[in-house]
Amino acid sequence: MGFLDKVKSLLGKEGADIGEALNKTKERLSSNLDKRERDLNATPEEKLDAMTAELEDNDPLAAVRNKIDNKSATADANAELATDAADANTASEASATAAPSSPAEMRTSTKPVAAVLFDFGGVVTTSPFDAFAKFEKEQGLPADIIRKINSTNPDTNAWALFERNQVDRDRFIELFGLEAQALGHEIDGGAVLDLLKGDIRPEMVDAIKACKSKGLKVACLTNNISSGEAGAGAAEMGEFAEAMGLFDEIVESSKIGVRKPEMRFYQLACEQVGVEPDECVFLDDLGINLRPARSMGMATIKVVDSREAIAQLWEIIDD
Numbered sequence: 327m328g329f330l331d332k333v334k335s336l337l338g339k340e341g342a343d344i345g346e347a348l349n350k351t352k353e354r355l356s357s358n359l360d361k362r363e364r365d366l367n368a369t370p371e372e373k374l375d376a377m378t379a380e381l382e383d384n385d386p387l388a389a390v391r392n393k394i395d396n397k398s399a400t401a402d403a404n405a406e407l408a409t410d411a412a413d414a415n416t417a418s419e420a421s422a423t424a425a426p427s428s429p430a431e432m433r434t435s436t437k438p439v440a441a442v443l444f445d446f447g448g449v450v451t452t453s454p455f456d457a458f459a460k461f462e463k464e465q466g467l468p469a470d471i472i473r474k475i476n477s478t479n480p481d482t483n484a485w486a487l488f489e490r491n492q493v494d495r496d497r498f499i500e501l502f503g504l505e506a507q508a509l510g511h512e513i514d515g516g517a518v519l520d521l522l523k524g525d526i527r528p529e530m531v532d533a534i535k536a537c538k539s540k541g542l543k544v545a546c547l548t549n550n551i552s553s554g555e556a557g558a559g560a561a562e563m564g565e566f567a568e569a570m571g572l573f574d575e576i577v578e579s580s581k582i583g584v585r586k587p588e589m590r591f592y593q594l595a596c597e598q599v600g601v602e603p604d605e606c607v608f609l610d611d612l613g614i615n616l617r618p619a620r621s622m623g624m625a626t627i628k629v630v631d632s633r634e635a636i637a638q639l640w641e642i643i644d645d
Contacts, residue, residue: 429638433625435604439643441543443595443619444534445586448611449629450546450569451524461521467511472518475505484515489549491580495519519551526565533636534572540643545575545599547591547608552580575599586615592622607642609635 447454458472476485484501487493493501495516502515537544570576577595579585584594596603604623610616616626625642629635 429607429625429627429642433642433645435623435625437602437605439542439607439625440605441545441599441601441607442534442537442639442643443545443547443599443606443608443624444530444573445608445610445612445615445629446546446548446550446570447522447524449527449609449632449635450530450534451526453611454522454524457521457524458518461517465513467513471506471509471511472513475502475509475513478505478509486585488551489579489585490583491552495551526569527632529632529636531569531572533639534569537643538572542643543574543599543601544572545577545595546570546573547577547586547595547610549579549585586610586612587618589618589622592619592624596622607639609639 444450455473459469461467462469462471476483480486484493484498484505487501488495488498498519499515502518503513506513506515534544575595575598577591577598579591582591582594584590586592592603596606599606602623603619606619607625607627608616608619609627609629610619611629613628616628620626627635627638627642
């Protein structure tokens with residue numbers, strides 16, 4: 327019989343409690359010694375990670391805050407994705423139903439329109455989302471998975487970094503691939519980039535020319551990628567060169583280092599064009615890009631059907 331067992335026998339229940347306490351103390355000491363040995367052998371990076379984890383563990387609200395932030399970000403992204411997808415899928419139905427207040431009725435400024443600002447992809451050209459949908463179907467991927475990837479962590483994901491010219495093509499492909507894998511899919515980011523070009527909409531080119539004939543400034547506000555990368559350089563090719571050549575100013579995310587829907591993008595655009603926000607009409611195919619512009623005082627038009635959008639534009643200009 328060991329020493330602790332003799333003590334337990336002599337003291338009964340109290341002895342058992344003392345023995346249990348001593349065993350727990352021994353386990354803690356052993357655990358502390360193991361931790362100490364790991365700490366001594368750890369690299370500086372491992373030590374920093376351990377300290378960070380310990381700080382987070384000791385903050386009882388950290389986990390709650392993270393869950394709230396993640397849930398809110400995901401909800402916002404999913405809501406925007408669902409809204410834009412619904413608009414695209416129901417464009418023909420919308421024409422048969424009562425329309426909401428027109429852009430002209432919603433415009434609050436009494437100043438005359440001085441400039442019309444056009445997004446490029448999805449406005450002057452056909453929407454890349456059509457190409458995305460075709461690609462997803464051909465590859466056996468879930469519908470809208472590319473848009474879902476691009477709306478997850480929308481300020482820091484591969485697409486955002488690429489459009490700010492913070493990563494090159496190869497790094498984008500790597501990061502996009504990892505983001506796709508995180509959602510359970512294998513998608514070639516290079517193939518996705520090749521889908522961006524679209525086709526010029528002649529009716530939008532005519533609208534740009536008509537705006538110029540009315541003495542209005544016209545500008546292109548585009549989230550794009552730097553020259554030399556896939557999807558860029560369109561301004562130098564054929565009808566794309568003609569369309570881009572019509573604009574008085576071109577504001578490119580890859581050149582100014584910010585992108586829609588960041589508020590700074592619109593501020594810089596107005597400065598470059600030489601107008602105040604409440605003197606502008608802005609056309610974009612994404613609601614998330616229109617909201618900041620509208621909050622600054624711009625009249626905004628969401629382009630679902632190009633001809634309907636042009637009709638709304640004339641309604642505002644001729645009001």
